[in-house]
Amino acid sequence: MKIDGMILVEALRRPTTSATWDADIWNVLVSIARVEQLLGTVARRLNGIAVPPEIVGILDEARINAEYQRRSALWEADCARRALADIDGKVVLMKGTAYAAAGLKASEGRHIGDLDIMVARDALPQVEAALLAAGWEWVKPDPYDDAYYREHMHELPPLIHKDRDRMIDVHHTILPLTAKPKPDAASMLSNAVALDNGLFVFSHADMVIHSAAHLFADGELDGGLRNLWDIHCLLDEFADDNFWSELQSRTAHHGLWVAVQRAARLAHQLYGTEVPADWRKTHWQDGYYINRFTARDAWGRGTRPFLRLLFYVRSHWMRMPPRMLVRHLWTKWRKS
Amino acid sequence: MHEFRVQVGPAGFRIGSVWEAPIRTLAELYRDYPTPTITDYSVRLEAVSPWRRYIRPSVAINGDYMLPDAAPLPLTQALLAAEMAMNLQMALGWRRHLLLHASAVEKDGKALIMTGESGSGKSTLSAMLGHMGWRFMGDEFVLLDLVTGEATPFPRLISLKNEAIDAMQAQVAADRFGPLMCGTPKGDIRHLVPPRDAVQSMGVAARPALLLFPSFGFQSAVRPVAPSEVFARLTQASTNYVALGEAGFGALTGFVKGVPARAIDYRNGDEALTLVNQLWDDLA
Numbered sequence: 076m077k078i079d080g081m082i083l084v085e086a087l088r089r090p091t092t093s094a095t096w097d098a099d100i101w102n103v104l105v106s107i108a109r110v111e112q113l114l115g116t117v118a119r120r121l122n123g124i125a126v127p128p129e130i131v132g133i134l135d136e137a138r139i140n141a142e143y144q145r146r147s148a149l150w151e152a153d154c155a156r157r158a159l160a161d162i163d164g165k166v167v168l169m170k171g172t173a174y175a176a177a178g179l180k181a182s183e184g185r186h187i188g189d190l191d192i193m194v195a196r197d198a199l200p201q202v203e204a205a206l207l208a209a210g211w212e213w214v215k216p217d218p219y220d221d222a223y224y225r226e227h228m229h230e231l232p233p234l235i236h237k238d239r240d241r242m243i244d245v246h247h248t249i250l251p252l253t254a255k256p257k258p259d260a261a262s263m264l265s266n267a268v269a270l271d272n273g274l275f276v277f278s279h280a281d282m283v284i285h286s287a288a289h290l291f292a293d294g295e296l297d298g299g300l301r302n303l304w305d306i307h308c309l310l311d312e313f314a315d316d317n318f319w320s321e322l323q324s325r326t327a328h329h330g331l332w333v334a335v336q337r338a339a340r341l342a343h344q345l346y347g348t349e350v351p352a353d354w355r356k357t358h359w360q361d362g363y364y365i366n367r368f369t370a371r372d373a374w375g376r377g378t379r380p381f382l383r384l385l386f387y388v389r390s391h392w393m394r395m396p397p398r399m400l401v402r403h404l405w406t407k408w409r410k411s
Numbered sequence: 412m413h414e415f416r417v418q419v420g421p422a423g424f425r426i427g428s429v430w431e432a433p434i435r436t437l438a439e440l441y442r443d444y445p446t447p448t449i450t451d452y453s454v455r456l457e458a459v460s461p462w463r464r465y466i467r468p469s470v471a472i473n474g475d476y477m478l479p480d481a482a483p484l485p486l487t488q489a490l491l492a493a494e495m496a497m498n499l500q501m502a503l504g505w506r507r508h509l510l511l512h513a514s515a516v517e518k519d520g521k522a523l524i525m526t527g528e529s530g531s532g533k534s535t536l537s538a539m540l541g542h543m544g545w546r547f548m549g550d551e552f553v554l555l556d557l558v559t560g561e562a563t564p565f566p567r568l569i570s571l572k573n574e575a576i577d578a579m580q581a582q583v584a585a586d587r588f589g590p591l592m593c594g595t596p597k598g599d600i601r602h603l604v605p606p607r608d609a610v611q612s613m614g615v616a617a618r619p620a621l622l623l624f625p626s627f628g629f630q631s632a633v634r635p636v637a638p639s640e641v642f643a644r645l646t647q648a649s650t651n652y653v654a655l656g657e658a659g660f661g662a663l664t665g666f667v668k669g670v671p672a673r674a675i676d677y678r679n680g681d682e683a684l685t686l687v688n689q690l691w692d693d694l695a
Binding site for chain 2: 098101102105106109110127129130132133135136139140142143146374375376
């Protein structure tokens, strides 16, 4: 068996094939799944399937961790809800916390880190003041970074709570302002759906669109396997007669056709996600993405350095126009 | 990568190193321990940069669980790097017991647990007791069962520091020691292989019977410690208390209610041993 991230993909996609694995493959799986923050998800997928006795303890541990993260994420969301109770307009939970709060399958066993929320851009000053008053503090009190975030980013500079040591990212749209696509943040907010506790989550289509946009445009594809697993779970759970046409029209509306189609196609190729036939047409770049997502060795270390570099450069390229990129990298380089 | 696997108590480790020497030393020192096939955690001793593998070799501490700001160590201290990396996996990853930063020894099926800041002497005391009629259970972590409250041993190599090195060298055969590492971030360090019986019975748990908070450097004294203080101090001494949620709370409150606790002050090893034996005999 070839040793790379495909072992993790296999564990998620066809957990019963684990019956054929020897000790070495299990060791590789555990290391890669930990670094990709998917061991809790693997544990969920292997529920009820016989595994070697040593693996039982490792998976139990991963389940305990996932439950702890869910509990702390929901508690953190509630702290933010109380701090922002008097804000005009919706407070929308995003990513892992949203999946957990909405009880979606994507949250089962999922690692949840920082709290991500979205509010209307004109509510930002109010939100910022309320969070600071409730004990959150700036993480990077650096004037260049601060100005950069405020002028060019889709979120405030990160805040951390002084007692609970937990980070919050306050978004006002889903992509950096310097990126080419300009999603319609106002309509995402107006379509957002209320939870019982007064917080909101995106509509199904917008949830998938944000997940896809985040996967391809906002990062260097680190954590790609996890983000793509989110997309797999969301597509699988939302699939009904109306969903795909709704997804199509919302994607077109936000101008995110490339990212959403690529996400659905790669989820289909890697995880076997059911997607309509016209979403499956392969693209010559798909193999590069898959090789990048699965670039791990037997110890969970990153491999394929040249491919990683290509995607790193590409991620900055997509985030901002070339002249601005040069200026930004120059400033960051001088300061480091 | 050169590879070495070792089972310490309930945890199996896979240790990879770009250098062969640290793996040979680990295999030598852990010669009494079983070799697992499937391991719980991987740790890696890697060069901080490609050229630092050869020129002034410098070991980066990596593994399944990592701290972003772990400082690298020179290759001569690779054994310390491996120890720190293995500790880190337990501290950040272990969820199968309530983990206490403490040392422990056992007699008649009952465990004496010692906890305190670094420098309190808990590690040295466990090593001394472990060579004089007690069974050594561990000098770094004690693992409390979440249901039964029993203590499971984690008898990794004993990490002796500074004066403790001489004290133990006077008692134990030279072939039980690792290389002397001078000028580490924690001072001089020398590893001691635990007694064979400690390794052979590392699967045997014991019921906690006494908790001590030793302090080195003060006039000999014994003080009772209120359960509220014991609870607060042990939440600080546990790396996974919060993550375990209700199960952790249950295990910790059960421990605090069931196990008498004393603070002991001492100026030298003999004083400490006298106090420990007195307190232990008083239990009966």
